Amino acid sequence: VRIPLDPDSRVPLYRQLEGWLRDAITTGALPVDSRLPSSRALAADLGVSRVTVGTAYAELESAGLVVAAVGSGTRVAPVLPTTAVGAAPGDRRGGTWPAWQGSAETSEPAEAGPRGPDVVAFTGVGDPAAYPVAEFGRTIRQVLAREGAAALSYGPDPAGDPSLRRTVTQLLASQGIGVPPESVLITSGSQQALALVCQVLVRPGDTVLVEEPTYDLALRLLRAAGAQLVGVPVDGHGLRIDVLADLLEGHRLSDRPRPRLLYVVPNFQNPTGASLSGSRRHALLELARVHGVPVFEDDFAGDLRYSGRATPPIKSLDDGGHVLYAGTFSKLLMPGLRIGYLVVDGPVRRRLVEAKQVTDLGTSLLLQRALDRFVTVGRYQTYLRRTGRLYRERRDALRGALAEHLPDAGFALPAGGLFGWVALPAGVRSDALLRAARDRGVDVAPGSRFFLRPEDGGGHIRLNFAVQPKERIAAGVVRLAAAVDSLRVTPSGTSSRRQ
């Protein structure tokens, strides 16, 4: 135990020790009911007398913070006195943190939604109940048995495990992207792929073009990089190329610097579920080429298609290094792996690999090796087919439930992915609906999260249909419909407050 005691202080050692333990208990660093070391062991560790430790423990006991029982030693009290609970660690220094820490304000949405077995949460990514826990556990054990300590090293290359990169190129080839393994950079999820691109390409004040609405954490990341975000609207066929063309032309004609990046989610977009049409993909690439703007293609749900024909990725059309393509195993497998990849060619590749190296020295080699094996022995493909069937059923269940219980809400069936985008009945706003829905034990993502100006998203909510079993989807939509009904505006102009 390393407890900082100062033998030269005027404060007696037992008081110093008691003060340190008191802080540790009241802040929760020493959890309730946890066992303290014996006074003999602690005295030996700290180089103080047993009397010093015994006196500190006695003081804590009389304050009700610890209990001593013959035979089981001294433990933190199972229930702390109310006066002791909730003290912040900073209280010890007079309640203030150093000024450089600034405020705790962030762009994070204020409060997390309700959770618990009775809550139907249409939020999150895939369904954890479907994760291949046992199979993946077996794979990790096999990797450790075969490769031993080598699997626990940093690995030979910060760009990623060579074998996994080869495997990724095979998966990419099946999508129409033909690149060598050298073009693949393994990242900690596609979020890191975007973060690295920001690090290398985007400087504070640069203009970055985004679809609107778009994935909220991309907006937050780009804003954190200091980018000036300009939105391009999305319709049922994805990003509006006509608006993009006008915007880029406007930049060309003015002396404003050209945008530094275009961030686009072409398949089953988050949050709208829309997919960019084939002709728009060609047009987008042509605009990127003519105007010299790199495209970040975020293919976050890749193969999770339930209907319709696959459209080739923009990257598959690009032979000139205009597109940075990001894929991830988060949605197709498990987000906790934190493994994604960036496909990039040309001189910028080295700068991105360097950014990756100085950021985290590489993604966990053990997990890369395990993932590689999981894919190469075919377990991944089996799992993908299974979840594809499961999520398609759930998508259809959501469509059915909405048609039955919220017939005046707008819903365009997404061809794949995880999200459905619901246009709310007239007069119902998403932030008020979020509160009413949460009160009824159902959680949704309000549309406001996905727009540059939150008020523009007031007419929509995003529902993740992949996380809940079919029966719960129906139950959740019934509750949601009740929440919507409570907010409907009656002909007299007042809210109906129907329950």
Ligand SMILES: Cc1ncc(COP(=O)(O)O)c(C=O)c1O
């Ligand atoms: C559109 C989109 N891109 C990227 C990500 C980040 O995923 P990850 O970093 O887990 O690959 C998400 C996560 O939800 C997403 O929805």
